[in-house]
Amino acid sequence: MKIDERHLIQLAAVVKTGGVTEGAALLGLAQSAVSRTLSMLEKRVGEPLFIKGRRPLQPTAFGLSLAEHGFVMLAASRKASDLVESFRIGNSGVVRVGGTPFFMDSLIAGLCAEFQATHPDVRIDQSYGYFPDLRAGLKADQIDIAICPIDILDEGSGLEFQQILPGRNVIACSVTHPLLLKRKPQPSQLLSYPWVAPPPGSPLLADLRALLLSFGGTEIKVRYSGGSLMGVINYLKASEALTVMPHSVVFAQRKERSITALPINIPHPERALAILKRVDAPRAPAVEQFANHIRSGFQTLRHLIKRHEEAVIWGQ
Missing domain, CATH: 1.10.10.10 (Winged helix-like DNA-binding domain superfamily/Winged helix DNA-binding domain)
Incomplete structure (x- = not known):
């Protein structure tokens, strides 16, 4: 029956x-x-x-x-x-987010944890990549959003972006670096120290070359390259090496008191950290909630980073 x-x-x-x-x-x-x-x-x-x-x-x-x-x-x-x-309502689901390694490790990972404190049933799948790989991942529907530094999107790219943080590079070093004792470090003095090269594919690599040219140098002593964020930080802590980093990444390490920024202005391109999405992608509620959380988190961070920047006497 x-x-x-x-x-x-x-x-x-x-x-x-x-x-x-x-x-x-x-x-x-x-x-x-x-x-x-x-x-x-x-x-x-x-x-x-x-x-x-x-x-x-x-x-x-x-x-x-x-x-x-x-x-x-x-x-x-x-x-x-x-x-x-x-x-x-976005309280469950999966968010696939890709981003550049330094920003993901220093800033985004903590915001992911904060988001899941209020959205415990949302799973976050994180991956790493630079803009070309992230753009391909978005178009292939392998990730939902990308968080990365970009210049200008080509018209008709099929992507939309929302700026969450203005770009600014600094020269990072250990908190005990000898150049910090100098009131106004000179370019020639910077070139006499060893350097850490940003990871291959990172836009910071081009920024380092531009920095070298602005200082009138033809080559620098690269002693370490290809490291993760923690690898670079630990190398800087134990050496007198220098490297180029986004100011926000150095700011995120302030409580550890391991690295800092030299008080000197350097040229940097017009670039901003942004959230990228496909224009035609379906708006999954959990993804929208996560993106809103990231934007909200950076609204607070933006003010803190600006105050931190103003507290440093940048060289002219």
Whole structure:
């Protein structure tokens, strides 16, 4: 004998609430519809489902046994409804985010943790890359958003961007570097120290070459290259080497007191840290919630970084 699962769910709702009217309200059905269902079910199984004359309604032993199966389906239905609602408002789902290594490790990872403190059912899949790889990932639907420094997007690129932080580079060094003792370090003095080269593919590599040319140098002593953010920081801490970094990345290390910025202005391109999305990508609620959180986090960071920058007496 096959029993309609919907009938078992209605039976479970009535048993759970103790009344047909209440059970119908729980399911969002009409009371008359639930009454007909219970009558049909009793006729089909040939046994009473409720003890006559009891209020609130009390199931017979057989009725309770059937209702137990309905409880399982009712609970599953409720979980499914909750899941749909949670996904609809962005409290569950998956966010695939790609970004440049230094920014992701120093700034974005912490914001991811903050986001999941209020959205624990959202999974974040993070990947690394520079602009060409991230653009390809967006277009291939391998990532939902990218967070990276960019110059200007080509018209018709199919991507939209929202700036979250203006770009500014600094020369990073250890907090005990000898040049920090000098009031105005000169370019010639900087060129006499070893340098850490940014990772291959990083826009910072071109910035380092531009810096070298602005100082009138033809070559620098590169002693270390290809390291991760922590690798570069640990190398700077233990040496007198210098490197080019975004000011925001150096700012993020301020509490560790391991690296700092030399008080000297350097040329840097018109570049900004931005959130990139495909124009035609479907707007998954969790992705939108995550992007909003990143933007909000950087609104606070922008003011803190600006204050930190103004606290340093930059050389002229």
